[in-house]
Each structure stands twice: as structure tokens, then as C-alpha cells.
Amino acid sequence: MGTTPTATTVLLSCIVVLLGCGALWIRHWLAGQQRQRLEQLQQANVSLEARAQELAHQMTAAQRQADIKRAAMMETAEVNFFEIDVATNTRRFADAFLHLGGRQRLPLQSCCFTPAEWRERVHPDDADGMQAALDDYINGVVPHYEAQYRMRADENEWRWVISRARVVEWTVDQRPMRLYGTLIDIHQHRLNEIALDEERQMLTTGPVVMARVRLTRDSPRFVYVSSNVATLWGYQPDTLLALPSSLDIVHPDDLLALKDDFWRAMKNEEDRP
Structure with a gap:
């Protein structure tokens, strides 16, 4: 013999059904929101990737323009850029050749020189003075680095150059770590100075x-x-x-x-x- 459900039982059943439907609707709504958010994130990611590629292209183009300008400046002004790693005293030049006076270009077998390799290019009478000037600057004895010395252009020619540099990077304990500088051919100017000194010496003695x-x-x-x-x-x-x-x-x-x-x-x- 069956029992007749009471009003309370029916009401509870309806509530359970409604709660189940509500839970399903909420789950469906959350899934929709999640899909929408995922689509937005995917679109944002695509936009970011496109923007990143655009910026990379702009940076590459800007770098190319900077390289072109630097090369033009180096050639017309006959300026050579280099950096020095203080820890190893390694000297690295920006190009595979040096710009010398009279629009000469001296090919370099390597852009990077160890201390011994660079010393071989410097006149024996000037090598110690060049290194002493650099050491004095690195150790804080003098506020600026500047050195004039003769550099080997080929087997039969020494050319006067002037080198200047400044610290651009320091260690955690504020010691110089990297220098950036220029090397300029002053051969004709130095020869004129020597000739004037000789004339002055002749006129005085x-x-x-x-x-x-x-x-x-x-x-x-x-x-x-x-x-x-x-x-x-x-x-x-x-x-x-x-x-x-x-x-x-x-x-x-x-x-x-x-x-x-x-x-x-x-x-x-x-x-x-």
C-alpha cells in the first residue's frame, strides 16, 4: 500500500531539483566565462606577440641605423671604438679594421686583443707608458684616461694615436669592471708638434x-x-x-x-x- 507524499516532501523535492538546476546553470555559466576569458587571453597573447614582433623589428631597424651611423662616423671622423675588460685587460674593437689618417683602413685579424697581443702592436718605447696611464686611471690615481703612443700600422710604419676611455660598468664593490673608449689617429698632428719642438729647440739652443x-x-x-x-x-x-x-x-x-x-x-x- 503506497503512501501519499506530503506537501513538505514535494516542496523539498522541488528545492532539490531547483538547486540541481541552479548548480548546472552556474557550472555552465562559469564554463562560459572561463571560455570567454580564455579567448580574451588568447587574443591578448596574439596582440602581445604581434607587438613584440613589431618592437623587435623596430629595434632591429634602429640597431641597423645605429650601426650605419656609427660606421659612417667612424669612417669620416677616423674614430675607432673599443672596450676593455678590466679583469682580463682584454681589448675588443667594434670593427674588424682600424680607421687611420688619410682614410686608411687597417684590417685586424681579430677584433679582440689580449694584453700581450695589443702590446705587440704598440711601440716598445711607448708600451709601458700606455699601460701605466691605464693602470693609474683604473686605480683612481688620475680622473681621466688618455695616452698618446705609436701603434704599428704595418711592418714598416708606426703611427701616432691617442686613446681615451672611461668606466661604464662597475663591480658590486664599485671597482671598475668595463671601460669604453676611442682610439684616433693623430700621426700628422704629432709629427707637426715634433717638428715645432725641434724648431723651438733650434731657436733656443x-x-x-x-x-x-x-x-x-x-x-x-x-x-x-x-x-x-x-x-x-x-x-x-x-x-x-x-x-x-x-x-x-x-x-x-x-x-x-x-x-x-x-x-x-x-x-x-x-x-x-
């Missing part, structure tokens, strides 16, 4: 006395004489500068002819437009 005389209507006077006048003429420079007239040291037999030359020079100066 050689067989030629340099003198400057101020021409006046009364009498010419010394305003400058080179220091070697004491050796060659037997006069101290101050003695000659104190003379009332530079003609006071001229032999009497030559004085008249010299005065004629002097007055002729004065007249030519006055007649000059």
Missing part, C-alpha cells in the same frame, strides 16, 4: 738667434731675443733688452750701412698704403 726689434724714429730697440743669445753673442737677454738702441752692439765700420738699411725700411713702412 741652436746656431740661430731670434730677435724682434721695434722700429722708432729715434732708434731701433730690442723687444725680444732668444735665450741662446748668451751662448752665441755673449750677451744676456736682459742686457740687450735694456739697451737704448739695438745699434749699440753693431761694429762702427758696419754702423753706417746698417743705419741706411734701417731708414730705408722705415720709409718703406711709411709709404705702404
Whole structure:
């Protein structure tokens, strides 16, 4: 004999059914939200990948442009860039050749040089000074690194160069770790300096006395004489500068002819437009 369900039982059954349907709906809704979120993430990932590729392309293009500009600058300005690893004292150049004066390009067998390999390229008389200047900068003795030395261009030629660098990377204890710098050919400039020094040396210690005389209507006077006048003429420079007239040291037999030359020079100066 069956029993008739009460209203409470029916109500509970309905509630259970409703809860089950609600749970199914919630599960379905959550699954839909998850699929939607996954699609959004996938779209965002595609967008990010596309943006990353675009940025990579832009960076590559920018790097190419930077390389082109750097190469043009190095060639036109004849500048060579290098970096130094302080721990190993290894020197690495940016290109496979060095730009030298007169648009010369010196091929390098390797862009990277050990201390011994680079020292072989430096003139024996300059190698110690070059390394000492670098050590002084790294150790904080001097605030800047700069060295002028002769570098081997080929088997028969040494060329003067100037090298400058600064620290661009430090260790955790603030010791220099990496330097970045430039190397420039100054060969012709250095030869000119040497020639001027030799001329200056000749004028101060050689067989030629340099003198400057101020021409006046009364009498010419010394305003400058080179220091070697004491050796060659037997006069101290101050003695000659104190003379009332530079003609006071001229032999009497030559004085008249010299005065004629002097007055002729004065007249030519006055007649000059």
C-alpha cells in the first residue's frame, strides 16, 4: 500500500531539483566565462606577440641605423671604438679594421686583443707608458684616461694615436669592471708638434738667434731675443733688452750701412698704403 507524499516532501523535492538546476546553470555559466576569458587571453597573447614582433623589428631597424651611423662616423671622423675588460685587460674593437689618417683602413685579424697581443702592436718605447696611464686611471690615481703612443700600422710604419676611455660598468664593490673608449689617429698632428719642438729647440739652443726689434724714429730697440743669445753673442737677454738702441752692439765700420738699411725700411713702412 503506497503512501501519499506530503506537501513538505514535494516542496523539498522541488528545492532539490531547483538547486540541481541552479548548480548546472552556474557550472555552465562559469564554463562560459572561463571560455570567454580564455579567448580574451588568447587574443591578448596574439596582440602581445604581434607587438613584440613589431618592437623587435623596430629595434632591429634602429640597431641597423645605429650601426650605419656609427660606421659612417667612424669612417669620416677616423674614430675607432673599443672596450676593455678590466679583469682580463682584454681589448675588443667594434670593427674588424682600424680607421687611420688619410682614410686608411687597417684590417685586424681579430677584433679582440689580449694584453700581450695589443702590446705587440704598440711601440716598445711607448708600451709601458700606455699601460701605466691605464693602470693609474683604473686605480683612481688620475680622473681621466688618455695616452698618446705609436701603434704599428704595418711592418714598416708606426703611427701616432691617442686613446681615451672611461668606466661604464662597475663591480658590486664599485671597482671598475668595463671601460669604453676611442682610439684616433693623430700621426700628422704629432709629427707637426715634433717638428715645432725641434724648431723651438733650434731657436733656443741652436746656431740661430731670434730677435724682434721695434722700429722708432729715434732708434731701433730690442723687444725680444732668444735665450741662446748668451751662448752665441755673449750677451744676456736682459742686457740687450735694456739697451737704448739695438745699434749699440753693431761694429762702427758696419754702423753706417746698417743705419741706411734701417731708414730705408722705415720709409718703406711709411709709404705702404
